[in-house]
Amino acid sequence: EEFGLDHDATTIDQENRLVEIHRPDGRPDAIQQIEHGLATILGGYRSLGRIYRGIICSDLRQYVMLGDAAAMTDRIPGTGDDRWVFTENNPRRELQVAAGLAAAARVLKDHNPELAREALETALVMWESNSRAPGNTVDKVDALSELILATGDPELVATLVSLQESISRSISRCGWAVGHVIHMIDDASFRTTVAGAVKEYQARLQKEQATDSPYGVPYKPNIWGAGWTIQEFGVEQYFFHKGWPELTSTDFFENALHFILGVHPGSNNASFVSGVGSESIRVAYGVNRADWSFIPGGVVSGTALIRPDLPELKTWPYLWQQTEYVMGGGATNYMFLILAVDSLYR
Template sequence: MGEFWVNRDETTINQKTRYTEIHVPDGKPDVLQQIEHGVLQLVAQVNAIGYAIPGINESHLYQYRHLGDAVNKTDNLVYNPRLDSLQTDGRTSGTPDDRWAFTNRTPHMNYGTAISLAAASRALKDYNPELSKEALRVARFIWDDEHNHQANPEEQTYSGRFSNPEFMKSIECRAAFELWRSTDYEDYKTRMNELLPTLLEQFNRNASVIAQMIPFMDNAFKKQVRPLVEAYAGELAEVDKENPYGVRISTAGWAGNRNIVQACITNYLLHRSYPELINPEYIYRGLNYLYGCHPCHNLSFVSGVGAQPKKVAYGSNRADFSFIPGGVVPGIRILKPDFPENREDYPFLWSENEYVIDLAASYIYLVNAVNSLLK
């Protein structure tokens, strides 16, 4: 399916009956079923609230610290005020919802959701045509609504990169790109071209976005980008001087496996268009690092993968000193001034040992990219 034709089928998933069983194929590619699951959630959010929201969380401590399958977090009952429960003060009140939705509106969240839905609409076109159409409709609705929306003072704003004008232009440009690919509507391409100069001015920050665009642009654009990729390749060589592992290890407060995987994916996308400039070694090193070629110890940061995989982590199952196969942890954190740490005796350091879903998805992409290069 898609770029790598990942048709693996190891799981039974039934959205209507809300039933899932691992290790039991159902004749459908698992990746498409995962995309379908995410699209159903995003579409439901926008249809219910009118825009994309940051998240939906459990509302009680007992749910947060649950053990076992994630289904234990919810009673699967829609809130009903007639179902009374006894409170600690002796009064009764309606059974509380077991989910809290955070409904603050932000432009970057809206554009990010439009990007996901527009791209997903292409993936689902043959698998689930109706959901594909709905995903694209919602993506276009978000685009139009964001361009016509007048923010009010009560809307929450973000500091840092989420309020950075260059970042916002980058994410709007990517939304225009994905919508153009899915609709062939010229207005999206026009807006994309208007925003591209800003992206090219900060090539390193936007390299992954630009790399995705190159195969769909004309030769003039590819020639325009080439000197920027040459400079980028020169900077990759400088990373070799930082440490023996050939990747950029984060020195911030959160360990850097996500950045390492994303950098290798960017290198793959650029290598695809400029194989003579980007050495594939800068792609392979990411997996080498994850699988044990890193400081502190030689464990694989991917639970269940590798000769000595990570078995102490913090995931949706709060059982102490447990792991979830396929989970990827943040990795090595540098304690000041220069001490690398990834604890095996304490899983609750989020910055070292917390599973993050988008990192697992990026890891899967990188594995398939490497497989495609090695054939």
């Protein structure tokens, strides 16, 4: 939606459960990946009436398996190796899912209208069910922003405007979501108040970054690598700049990408994206970790900080806190930053 991504290099046939890479099928791969995600999210909702938290194997022996994932189960129900589904009553989680479903509905409306309709209807039901739960301002703002973009509903706009003071107090956490939709809000008081909060937040960021690190981004190291956190920060800064270009710059999200690609602490300055850059992570905690190998395009959290001040990024496949691959937040935010920076210089 944001960058007109229409890349097609894969055949995906959900009905016959067939995937062939390097074989275009005439449909954008990103659209098909969204459809694949909705198959399990909406499928779970149809079956359970709620969103599940996760699906996972039931014992440690399966969990630490190093072989072919297809051999983890015999595909026969009731033999002890079945996956378990975990559910919860969690308003915050449902608001997050409502935001995702609303965004998915927008991009699918011309490609799969029926699925888009179901996604949006489910998102609205989740919003209505959880919008009155106390607190959760950040997740409410995220859900409202995506639903406003999907529906243009003036009642949703009015609800967002009513959160003006809470948004100002939490601007560092939810301002980016407002930046996504500020062009649709005419309320002068809201626009002035939120813009003032954004200005103060950006000034504070500039001051903190100057003493945090030489990398052009706020750097708060932890026991695991900071890469994913910095990527998330970069994506959020893109939307701050989109909403308030006069109050922000592109430096933060550009520097976030630089950090991921090698401008980070430690003697090992490999790119955190396997296969991208002259040096990159070639031994990672993925499904092929027992092979001391990597998956091209996999994104790790990267260099950790051993207290008090030793940066560490080992070439070793079993340190999940340094070289684990994840899709959500890892690969997705990296791809977004690549497209964001690419769009600046086209």
